[in-house]
Amino acid sequence: MTSLLRRRCYSSATSACRSVADTLCADLLCNAKQAPPQIRAQALDPDQLHRLSRTLKRPSLYSDLPLEEQVPANQLSGRPVVDYGTPLPPGYHLAYFTPTSHNNELGPDGTDLAFSPPAPFTRRMWAGGRIEWRKDHPLRVGTSLATETSSLVSAVVKRNRVGEEMIIVSVEKEYRNGPGEGEVSLVDRRDWVFRETLPEGAAEASLAQQEEGQEKRLGDEEIEAMLPSKVDSNDGPILRTRDFVQTPTSLFRFSALTFNAHMIHYSRDWARQMEGQRDVVVHGPLNLINMLDLWRDSQQGDRGNGYAIPASINYRATAPFYVGERYRGILQAEGGKTAVRLWGIDGKGGSRVGMMGDIVN
Incomplete structure (x- = not known):
């Protein structure tokens, strides 16, 4: 088209x-x-x-x-x-x-x-x-x-x-x-x-800034210490959590299923040299589906509840997730809606929300 x-x-x-x-x-x-x-x-x-x-x-x-x-x-x-x-x-x-x-x-x-x-x-x-x-x-x-x-x-x-x-x-x-x-x-x-x-040299400068001070890949215990807790917080009771790690295989398969040739999802060279990203980027639609599945799994009796189809979701992507990096989905009740947040490491010793959504039943 x-x-x-x-x-x-x-x-x-x-x-x-x-x-x-x-x-x-x-x-x-x-x-x-x-x-x-x-x-x-x-x-x-x-x-x-x-x-x-x-x-x-x-x-x-x-x-x-x-x-x-x-x-x-x-x-x-x-x-x-x-x-x-x-x-x-x-x-x-x-x-x-x-x-x-x-x-x-x-x-x-x-x-x-x-x-x-x-x-x-x-x-x-x-x-x-x-x-x-x-x-x-x-x-x-x-x-x-x-x-x-x-x-x-x-x-x-x-x-x-x-x-x-x-x-x-x-x-x-x-x-x-x-x-x-x-x-x-x-x-x-x-x-x-x-x-x-990006103008010539900008991708390299962005990468250098992102990777400053990162001499090794973080281990599971270090990542766990950075991600939000799986227990209830001041933001409201946690209904469900799930950790995700996308592999080159899972990203390739999702690209193939959606006939999506966007190189940022499978070419590390393109992601780094042309986009200034530190690695291959996880698809936004894949994260959206995973957020909806996390909500769906929290509903009791799928088929008895209209197959657990919500009325709506408003969502926003705020930061990328990368291949091979663990990130966490947290589902919480907030008033008359359900909030779902995907948390990942920020590359600076902390965590940040990469995608957020509000689901109305």
Whole structure:
């Protein structure tokens, strides 16, 4: 799929004092208004769901639906691994409706260019978003022609504390079990941040700053001392915790499942030399799924509770997680919602939140 920005929209309102980023945002929005929504159709293949569960190291799709027990019998009988009609677990739609761009239509870093601004804003990161589920009309395994309808919502310029410009692009995606104007199953609003290509030498300087004083890889006991406690804190009772360590294999598999060629997730050289990251970066969508699974596992009686599908999640990514580094998910009750935080080491002898979300039942 090619970028929306293939022709330039000119406006009499264009000002000479407008920054390059402001102009690119205006062009993106102008082209989006002239183009129809982007629609993809795909079968919700149960085998894709099984591969995702294997990648996540989850033996069961739901508490009373073990995948491993079904596989041998189903392979012999020809039945699907997961029964048709089973609701898709929250977040698992991210393994479907994958990009369809040709190789020569991808960005230099392997990213899909749909809804992307052009150079110099080439460095993309998943920034956060919001998902709302329609519990009465969930996406279902085996649906032969589910649809995804994508529209650009906004493109705005933000500046950080040192004045660096970045473009925040928000896209809204509606999912249905069938084509046309059928009932919406979920609405997924995603925010991406695009930063400028790093100038020569900037990546090396960033790495030197991150790695200053780090002479060895931290051991388990040292990491445990840095991460938040697994017991209740002043922020509220802890419902559940889980530690994660993503390997090169798990990141490669998730990239393959989502047809995501973004090199920051599998090329250490690219991550370090072009992005200034200290190692390969864990996918934002993978962390989002793990947060939702942590919440889902805290619910009693999946199938008796509408398969434990929440009403909504608001989430935000604040710092990257890296391959091979342990990080911790903590689920806490906060008023009428459930807060989930992913904590990792900050490279400076402490810990920091890398992703946070608020889930409403």
